[in-house]
Amino acid sequence: MWRVVRPAAALALGLVVFFPFLGPQIYFIHLLAGLFMMVALAQSWNLLGGYTGYLSLGHVTFFGIGAYTSAVCLNDYGISPFLTAPLGGGIAALLALIIGYPSLRLRGPYFSVTTLSLAFLAQVAAFNSTPMGGGYGIQLPSLPLPIRQTETVFYFAFLALAVVVVWWARRMERSRSGLALLAIRNDEDVAEVCGVDVVRAKLKAFVMSAFFPGVVGGIFAYQISYIDPHSAFDIGLSINMLLMAMFGGAGRWAGPIVGAAVVYLLSQTLSFVIPSELNRVVFGIILVLVVFAMPHGIIGFAEAFWTKRAAWLVRRDR
Amino acid sequence: MNVLSFPLLARAVVSGVLFGGIYAAIALGLGLVWGVMRILNIGHAALAILGAYLSLTLVQAGMDPLLSLLVTIPALYLVGVGLQRFVVESMHGRKEAELHTFLILYGIMVAIENLQVFIWSADVRLISTAYSSQNLNFLGLILPVGRVISFVMAAAAVATVYLFLTRTKMGRAVRAIASDREAATLMGISVRRLSRVAFGLGTATAAVAGLSLGLVSSFFPGIQIVWVSKAFLVIVLGGVDNILGLFLAALVLGMAENVIGVVAPAFVVDFVAYVLLIGTLMVRPQGLMRRAGP
Numbered sequence: 194m195w196r197v198v199r200p201a202a203a204l205a206l207g208l209v210v211f212f213p214f215l216g217p218q219i220y221f222i223h224l225l226a227g228l229f230m231m232v233a234l235a236q237s238w239n240l241l242g243g244y245t246g247y248l249s250l251g252h253v254t255f256f257g258i259g260a261y262t263s264a265v266c267l268n269d270y271g272i273s274p275f276l277t278a279p280l281g282g283g284i285a286a287l288l289a290l291i292i293g294y295p296s297l298r299l300r301g302p303y304f305s306v307t308t309l310s311l312a313f314l315a316q317v318a319a320f321n322s323t324p325m326g327g328g329y330g331i332q333l334p335s336l337p338l339p340i341r342q343t344e345t346v347f348y349f350a351f352l353a354l355a356v357v358v359v360w361w362a363r364r365m366e367r368s369r370s371g372l373a374l375l376a377i378r379n380d381e382d383v384a385e386v387c388g389v390d391v392v393r394a395k396l397k398a399f400v401m402s403a404f405f406p407g408v409v410g411g412i413f414a415y416q417i418s419y420i421d422p423h424s425a426f427d428i429g430l431s432i433n434m435l436l437m438a439m440f441g442g443a444g445r446w447a448g449p450i451v452g453a454a455v456v457y458l459l460s461q462t463l464s465f466v467i468p469s470e471l472n473r474v475v476f477g478i479i480l481v482l483v484v485f486a487m488p489h490g491i492i493g494f495a496e497a498f499w500t501k502r503a504a505w506l507v508r509r510d511r
Numbered sequence: 512m513n514v515l516s517f518p519l520l521a522r523a524v525v526s527g528v529l530f531g532g533i534y535a536a537i538a539l540g541l542g543l544v545w546g547v548m549r550i551l552n553i554g555h556a557a558l559a560i561l562g563a564y565l566s567l568t569l570v571q572a573g574m575d576p577l578l579s580l581l582v583t584i585p586a587l588y589l590v591g592v593g594l595q596r597f598v599v600e601s602m603h604g605r606k607e608a609e610l611h612t613f614l615i616l617y618g619i620m621v622a623i624e625n626l627q628v629f630i631w632s633a634d635v636r637l638i639s640t641a642y643s644s645q646n647l648n649f650l651g652l653i654l655p656v657g658r659v660i661s662f663v664m665a666a667a668a669v670a671t672v673y674l675f676l677t678r679t680k681m682g683r684a685v686r687a688i689a690s691d692r693e694a695a696t697l698m699g700i701s702v703r704r705l706s707r708v709a710f711g712l713g714t715a716t717a718a719v720a721g722l723s724l725g726l727v728s729s730f731f732p733g734i735q736i737v738w739v740s741k742a743f744l745v746i747v748l749g750g751v752d753n754i755l756g757l758f759l760a761a762l763v764l765g766m767a768e769n770v771i772g773v774v775a776p777a778f779v780v781d782f783v784a785y786v787l788l789i790g791t792l793m794v795r796p797q798g799l800m801r802r803a804g805p
Contacts, residue, residue: 246610250617295793302551302613306743307792313740314785321778428736432621439614470628477622484614488605 198447209352213345222344224461226416229351231457233409234430235437235449236358240365241402242435243443244374245395247297251308252434254315255285255403257425259410261319264331264420269324274333275350278411285407286400293399297392300381309431316426330421333414347416354412358405363446365401374398378444406434429473436476440483442490451491522652523773524766529658531765532665533727535758536720537738538745539669540713544591546751547689547709550599550612554620556739558714561623562587562721563730564631567638576638576722577664583718591714594619595707620735627732638725661723666758668719672712673754685709689752744788 213222234256242248259281263274296307320328336343365371373394376384385391414420433456441452456476463472487494541555562583569579598615602608643657676682684705687695696702724730724738741764749760768780 246607248610248613292789296789299792301609302553303792305553305613306551306740307789309736310740310785310788313737314782314789317778317781317785321776435614435617468629470625470633473625474622474629477618477620477625480618480621481615484611484618485601488607488611 206356213348219341219344222341222348226344226348226351227461228453228457229348229355230409230413231433231437231453232355232450233351233358234406234434235441235453236355236362236446237402237405237409238434239402239438239443239446239449240358240362240405241395241398243438243445243448244366244371244378245398246378246444247395247399248305248435249308249402250305250428250431250435251310251312252402252406253426253428253431254308254312255289255406256410256413256430257312257315257319257422258285258288259407260414260420260425261325261331261410262407263411264333264414265325267333267415268331274411274415278408281411282404282407285410286404289400289403290396293396294392297395297399309428312426312428312431316422319422319426326421328422330419330424331414333418333420335418336415347412350412351409354405354409359446359450361401361405362449365398366446370394370397375444432476436480438490439480440490442492442494445490445492448490448492455491518651519773520770523769525649525652526654526658527766527769528762529654529662529765530727530769531762532662533720533724534741534745534764535761536665536668536716536723538742538749538757538761539672539754540716540720541739541742542746542749542751542754542757543672543716544710544713545746547685547713548595548599548706549609550616551743552594552616552713553613553739554616554623555714555717556735556737556742557620557623557627557732558587558590559717559721559724559738560730560732560735561627562718563638563725564627564636564721565718566722566725567631567636570638570640576640576643576726577660580718580722583721584715587718588711588715591711592707594714595710599706599710600703624732624735631732633731633733635729635731636725637729638722643726657726661726664719665723668716668723669754669758672716675712676754681705681708740788741784744784744791747788747791 209225212225234252238249238252259278262281262284263277266272266277266280267274292307292311296304299307319325325331336346338346365374373384373389373391376387376389377391377394381391410425414425417424437452437456438449439452440456441450441454442448456479460472460476463475467475483490489497537556537559540559541552544550544552544555565583565586566576566579569582570576594616598619599612602612602615605611639657643655643660645656647654647656647659674682676686684695684700685708687698687700688702688705688709692702745757745761745764748764749757751757764784768784771783772780
């Protein structure tokens, strides 16, 4: 399987790097930048939710924190979001550390509801905080460049982020800590008995899984030039992260890439055809069907297919 | 703050308790399903809001709100039975059954919420009748009739479920399933059939909860996520296997929110609720009124 996938992936990456210089319409640059952002976000969610099975429904909290950090830093101190985005990630990671220590002891739905409430709490806080603009939100100056260059800058920023997060996930998957997470997902009690430091492993995954959305949020705020509590802490984004990772294949580094590509491009196309609320209905139904039919996502489905095919080839040649 | 006279405070307390009835009604079904099946139906409040919309449509067609329950209760009972039959049961035997069931219910929640937006729009609604805006004089306290009806309905739902679980043979069997599934099977209880009944009953109470909510508090599809987290808070505070504790916790929460709302800005109320939820989950995930342990 990898004999086909690896050159295809290299080719795709090469195409993507040169794409903005081929003179496409600005819309397509913007579209792909959005896709890279989604890949980075879905992969970040995957770092915790996919590998450990701790489903966070409030990951948008970390995204929003990053967005507000860079907005405040740019407007009040005049520092470019490209410099302060890691700071937003750091604050998000710190919050994850504080929240994670007690809440990762909670299993199953308890953890999910805690993270969901955290997102509401952050939204309520943003609505009522004067330095953060309250319900009016914050208007940011845009990059002092022509629109095509601006879009290209964000295109590469999100591309770089996506590559870094994917690389991180892939590296982690093949490391000792990745094995620890896998053990936790299979049976946490057994993993603990076998000597896996479960608290440490989960915390590490949660912190990294919160850091990246913080960075992404910081760049996103600069890109759209206006944030308010609704857009920065949009529960729909939490849903999308989960959906994309699950759809592609949670717990596999390639899953969120495939999932984000399919779901994002599908939703962009659907939004031309049907009203946006029906769009969401379709995604709810897709999530249900995915869990029913391919609980390991497209990648898991493909792997199973490939294994069967290989077995069939062996049998035929014998 | 000098306006905080005694009658104002008394009124806040009473109307907060009445409002707490809605929390109780929503938490009732959520707790029943959680207690018996060990499943968190995250779409429960979306079903309650669905009940509210169905009642609203029937009321607009000229039906009395209370009569609309004759339609919405059976409808939501069937939804619950269907969820148990087609979702929960088909996940049995999977390695990660709990995780997958939760994800499916989450997807259904998203679908239901947005289907409501499509059918009824995202506008804010309230179920109003000729009498619900009239006032009732109770020991010198002026109370809107709608609030009182809403509370009585919620309390009746809680009482019905409580009596069902404690006084009927079927209810006892359901409780047996909640405490030990395998032992219940060995005692000759049809676990499969009664699980369907329990899930159906749980969602049927969402119909009552929806009407009781719609008479008092304005609603729109997206508000369901707030209600489900509040209901979850009530369960955590009151305990799942203790319906009276749950009822009490709901009334206390309603009262506390209302009293805080009188003395402090509105956002403090939400803040307190979420901090309370996160804090309780972290410190005592088994609930405040339960003994430590699984």
